[in-house]
Amino acid sequence: MFYSSVLAAAQLRAMQSCQAQSGLLTLLIVILSAYLTRDVFSIIYVKERRRWSLDQTVGSVLSFAQGIYQAACNDNVGPLAIQASENFGNTIAMCEETCWKIENLVTKINEPAAIHFLRASVGFTTRDCATQLSKSQAGVRFLGLAAALVTSLGPFESSNALEQLLNSSASDKRFLPTARQLMLMLETLEPRLEYSGFADSLAGWVIFLCRSSRITQEYRDSWEVSTFFPNPKGLDSLVNAFRQIASIGDSDVIKVSVKATICTPWVVAFTKWCLGAPPSIFLDDGTIILEQPGTKVEVLASLDSENCPGIEVSIYRALGAPSDLVASLSGGGSWTGMVSIETYGQWMLHKFEFTEGSANQALIQALPYAIKKIIESLRLSKYREFDFSIPLRDWRHQSLQDGPVIDEESMGLRLSPFGNEAAIVNMVRRLLGVSGSFQLRSLDALYIEDLPLVKLHIKTIKGQCLCSVCNPATGKNFRSCEKAKLVHHLAFVCADILALSLFQGPDSPLVQLQHYRDGSYPFKKAIHSILSNENVGNIRVSDILQYTLDLVGHKVADDVKESKWVMSCFKGQVIYPHLYESLHYDKQGYLTLALSSGLLRYRGEVYTRVIGEKVCSPEARSHLVIGVRGEVTRPCNLFPDLKVVWHVEQFNDFLNVSLGLQSVQRDLSSTRYSVNWILENLASAIMLEACSHSPDAALEEPDEFCAYTGPTVIRPYSDQENRIQVVGIVAVEGSNELRLFSLSGGGVIMPIVLRKDACLSCCLDACRRAKYPVIIL
Structure with missing residues (x-):
């Protein structure tokens, strides 16, 4: 107690002096005091604590302080945020599977990859916040929690939630980092943690729940449209409940019941992530969706969003009535995440209703012909004959308007931005899980809708369609057409396959989950027009780039539209045209994109854009x-x-x-x-x-x-x-x-x-x- 009071005063003075100076000695006092007062974040229900003496701790304190200082300098993050996060990790329930996954993710660092033309490197360092936190079990548990939050909520929402969690669990609130300081730290952790796999798990649970034969369409629509997460108060109640279930020592908690509405998929995924086993899942009326013998957590999926707008957490103890009932709203937006190609493919099939039955059969039959037709029909230039009478500075603009086109023999010599057929077929197999023979084929004089399985599926959906075109007698003018929707969905699938086939390198791209697909991309619209037999497939190379980069979470639309994009680094992925490095181009695949995992560093500094x-x-x-x-x-x-x-x-x-x-x-x-x-x-x-x-x-x-x-x-x-x-x-x-x-x-x-x-x-x-x-x- 004596040391705590003396060092607390020293810490306060040191933090005040930090505003005027940033010396290592001042920082050491702050870190030393934080190290010696680690009981600020107490572990609930711990029967006995290990004792230690000051003289035995000097060496470890200095090593600890050096690591914190190095990580803080490397990532431009406040040391207080790092230390508070590690201490908070002592109170987090995190299963061995997740801890092992996080530890393996952080400690497995490849040698930085060189980008020779830029004289830069790509990779992660061993001197960052993630590495420092991974040196202790408490830090690993915190990284597990941070992975679930930052990869699905984003740094801003995650920092607000983390601030709530720290405030509710700290006995001394004088030396807690602000939400902004936490956000800066989470932004540095996000590139690494995107590879943790929480978003893959979350997407998998959405698909599992929506495919259950025991739920009604009303539940399915709710989880498809309302993709929310709990607000900070709700997250705090979940973390606290899991803490009590997994507490060290005796615990009288026998069950935790979570009632959720629009947050149900996120709550289920978070429970599995923290405790290592999924909860039992029931509907309001008692219908069993998933029964897990031995689990202490149950999730009640409800449609009563009026009385339960987010989640309600109830803790049941061995004696007495349910206690610690906490109700909270949902968060302010939809969850998102970066997932593997395989997970994204299953998500895409689910969202576009191509998972099974005649829809899946029609898709698999249509794809070889559709992709081939797109590659043959897509035009990235007007291919006008050159007119010497037009000034060169004006030729491009005027050639887009009018003028004779080169002959068919010359047209056959044009370059394709996409790679060879083997690369495209390989992406189809990975993305959609297609097995067996798959080869791109020409339609000749046929249309996509003439294919037998496609024709059969169109016949089925036209019989169910409520639009006035498919059913003139009973249809409604304002209802969307199911056949038209089928073509739009097929266009998206083809666009995604071609875009993802552009990537080349040792690392596979992570793809950003999207709950709503914007159909206004010129690349997608051109593909739709080709599949609709309109043959208006004229776009620019920048249109393909914009679609592809958005697909993998690189929001650089302005750079691409202004034709100044060279390289970008977001979500832990560095992307640039491969020919800049190889100095080589072929007739096929000139738009091949190189991808490496990590951060882009040039002369010791980290950058996200190269223009x-x-x-x-x-x-x-x-x-x-x-x-x-x-x-x-x-x-x-x-x-x-x-x-x-x-x-x-x-x-x-x-x-x-x-x-x-x-x-x-x-x-x-x-x-x-x-x-x-x-x-x-x-x-x-x-x-x-x-x-x-x-x-x-x-x-x-x-x-x-x-x-x-x-x-x-x-x-x-x-x-x-x-x-x-x-x-x-x-x-x-x-x-x-x-x-x-x-x-x-x-x-x-x-x-x-x-x-x-x-x-x-x-x-x-x-x-x-x-x-x-x-x-x-």
């Missing part, structure tokens, strides 16, 4: 010739001394990048080009992968209407005397990095022919047939 502002350095053009004198006879590299560099500028909360060049022969430090046009130019390009000739074959005779150009200026021009189009040949043969740099287009978007292993003569033929002005060797 490429639209920049161009006109003065750089004087360094490199636009047209090179001499005869054009064969593929060559006229700039072997040039190297591409990525310029990185640090700002407050993002990195800005641009492309530049280095040369031992000349000063190119002023060269700056935008990264943004690379993907856009690939979207409108055509590629010759090979031909029947040797790739190095020379022209039979020099071509007078060609000119070699440098990578900084690939702009087309014409022979003024003869008014004949001159093909610009970017002479960067054999250099992948200069090819990629050339795709920046000198700051513009233009139609380009890309050469892979074809000869120069065939490339020129393709260029002139399509009326494209430039070839990149």
Whole structure:
């Protein structure tokens, strides 16, 4: 008691001085006093405490203080929040399975992955808050609770709940962190804890409850639409009840009864997460949904939201009537979460009613044909012939409006943003759990609705549909059409499959659960129009990116729409176009996305966004010739001394990048080009992968209407005397990095022919047939 009072006074003085100085000695006093007064958070019903003496604790205190200080500095988190959270962990009931999962998640840290083009790294560190908390069982138990909260409620709602929990369990409330301090700590923990699996468990319980044959459609609709969680008071009552069930020492608690309405799925998942076993689940009328012999927790699922708007927790003891009855409202929003691809697939099938029966059979039969049709019909460019009469700066805008389209033979050379069929089929298998033979097939002259199982399912739902189109005699004008809804749902499934198939890397993406799917995405709308046989599948490459990034929880719509997105890091996932690192592109899969787990670090700082502002350095053009004198006879590299560099500028909360060049022969430090046009130019390009000739074959005779150009200026021009189009040949043969740099287009978007292993003569033929002005060797 003496030590507590003396150190409490020292702590108060130290915390006051922290406002004026941030020295290690001051922080050590705060941490030391917190360490010696750990009984602020008392374990209820503990019969006997271990005793310790001050001289035995000095070494451990210093080590403890160093760990707290290091974690606080690494994550910019207040040490008081870390210490209070660990102490609070002593009072939390958390099962061995969850503790093992959390401990394994935090301690299993791979070596940081290098992103060479950015000179940055991706990964988690061993010096952060999660690692510090994982060093004690109390800290691990707190991380288990934090995982359930922050991955389903988000940092803001979780911090409010945690503040309530700390206040209700602390005997001394003078040195508790604020909700804002707790939120900052939870924000640093969230990227790691997203991989804990609580959201997967929660999604699984929603599906289990809604599929139960013992519930009515009213219950099912309630849990589908009202996806809420308890408010801080309700969470406090749950944690307190579980604490008493799992308390050390004798306990007279024989049962905890939780009555829940719109929070039922979350309460069931949280119970399983904390106690290791699910509760028994009953309906209001006594109907058994799940009976668990030996459990001390039961959940009563109710529809009486008027008398029970959130949850009611009752604790039954061996003697006497039920006590500790606590009623609370639900939280302020819907729960969410990041889940595995497999869990997301089951969730998607459940939400779109494709789980079983004729609907599932129709989906599996339709997908191979639908995906193939989408890939063949989707257009990321208008593929207009180039018009020399239009100024280059205006060509892109005017080509979107009108003009002749390249011929069918040239159209067959366009690039696809998606990978090969094997990658897409693999995603179908993972996402939907499809086994057996699955191969993409062309429909030829048929429509999706002509397929036999699809036709049978449409016949079934049309008989049940209440719209005036399907049932003119009895239908209502204001009722939605079940057949139209089927096509919308199929479009979402196809869009998700294609989007998720873009990811490549050692780590699989986590996907964000969405209770409501916004159908206004241009990517989804284009797919819907293709499946509806409207054949209006024109979008931009940024539309696919926006849909895909939103799907995995990266809310960077503004960066994507403005064509300046290069990389983002949210939810513990770093994502960027793979070709920026590999410097390599193929006819299929140029939009492949690299994904790594962890945080993005550049020069020791953590960033969430990397953008490429639209920049161009006109003065750089004087360094490199636009047209090179001499005869054009064969593929060559006229700039072997040039190297591409990525310029990185640090700002407050993002990195800005641009492309530049280095040369031992000349000063190119002023060269700056935008990264943004690379993907856009690939979207409108055509590629010759090979031909029947040797790739190095020379022209039979020099071509007078060609000119070699440098990578900084690939702009087309014409022979003024003869008014004949001159093909610009970017002479960067054999250099992948200069090819990629050339795709920046000198700051513009233009139609380009890309050469892979074809000869120069065939490339020129393709260029002139399509009326494209430039070839990149």
